[in-house]
Amino acid sequence: MNLTVVPTEIPDVLILEPKVFGDERGFFLESFNQDSFRQATGLDVNFVQDNHSRSRKGVLRGLHHQLPPHAQGKLVRVVSGSVFDVAVDIRRDSPTYGRWVGVSLSAENHRQLWIPPGLAHGFLVTSESADFLYKTTDYYTPAAERCVAWNDPFIRVEWPLHGEQPQLSERDRLAPPLEAAT
Numbered sequence: 001m002n003l004t005v006v007p008t009e010i011p012d013v014l015i016l017e018p019k020v021f022g023d024e025r026g027f028f029l030e031s032f033n034q035d036s037f038r039q040a041t042g043l044d045v046n047f048v049q050d051n052h053s054r055s056r057k058g059v060l061r062g063l064h065h066q067l068p069p070h071a072q073g074k075l076v077r078v079v080s081g082s083v084f085d086v087a088v089d090i091r092r093d094s095p096t097y098g099r100w101v102g103v104s105l106s107a108e109n110h111r112q113l114w115i116p117p118g119l120a121h122g123f124l125v126t127s128e129s130a131d132f133l134y135k136t137t138d139y140y141t142p143a144a145e146r147c148v149a150w151n152d153p154f155i156r157v158e159w160p161l162h163g164e165q166p167q168l169s170e171r172d173r174l175a176p177p178l179e180a181a182t
Contacts, residue, residue, distance in 0.1 A: 062122015081130030
């Protein structure tokens with residue numbers, strides 16, 4: 001797997017760009033290879049669950065996380081459509097606490113985002129619909145699941161909403177601010 005790693009403003013969050021082989025027939029890429037991931041990132045992680053969601057334009061999911069000992073690292077990508085993907089550092093002892101990183105992930109750019117355990121994650125669908133895939137390092141554990149307000153004034157994520165209101169689940173609509181959420 002030919003993989004380029006692009007650092008972000010939060011050192012633990014990484015953008016991964018796989019090598020895409022394309023011609024007039026289409027393309028091929030290796031979406032995950034444990035050895036290549038380890039060599040490119042220096043991380044030795046074990047993924048235990050794969051998830052797939054489909055959402056319509058304007059749907060905002062997040063900012064979600066799980067508490068230790070069930071905190072999840074996530075490797076996320078989009079296979080249809082596009083999203084604005086966000087990772088927020090909610091680790092109180094981190095020098096980047098409360099900071100966020102946002103990146104466009106799409107079926108066209110093939111980018112992936114590594115979000116380590118201890119960060120909250122969310123995304124906004126920017127195309128008519130999007131199929132979003134993610135690998136996790138721990139199982140979904142409802143009792144450990146938490147949510148941070150998508151519009152927390154301390155975090156100030158700059159969602160590309162263009163004056164529109166996002167479509168939110170009830171849980172996301174009622175999520176507490178960061179200070180009360182962790």
